[in-house]
Amino acid sequence: MAGGVIEYHVGGTPPITMTVGSGGVVGGNLVELSDDWTVIKAADNSKTVIGVALTDGAAGDTVAVAVSGVYGLTAAAAGVVTQGGRIMAGGSGLFKAATDPDGTYSEAEGEIALQIVGIALADIANDGTGPVLLTIG
DSSP, X not given: OTTOOEEEEEOSSOOEXXXXXTTOBOTTOEEEEEETTXXXXXXXXXXXXXXXXXXXXXXXXXXXXXXXXXXXXXXXXXXXXOTTOEEEEEETTEEEEOXXXXXXXXXXXXXXXXXEXXXXXXXXXXXXXXXXXXXXX
């Protein structure tokens, strides 16, 4: 999804402007912090995802990062998720279904809760793109 991201519903919090770190980002990538006010493509199982890059950016560029709303995000190769399923970073800025051993996402499983970044609003296949409600924070 080079160049931008599908915006289904822009959230109430305005996007924030961040500097792009090494490796660059593509519009629609989940991004995580790598340094002060600097983002990179979110790594697999990241606990520091802050949002979705709204445009492409090379290292040193600035990009707008959405922190709320509904956006068209792309699943990783092993990222299939069903409607209503929680998602987490699946590597390279993509997402995958969140894993939860007992389906409760309880406080005792705080590690998993930190990794959840959204809810799929439709079934999304491996390598597919679909609407995701961001629930970061």
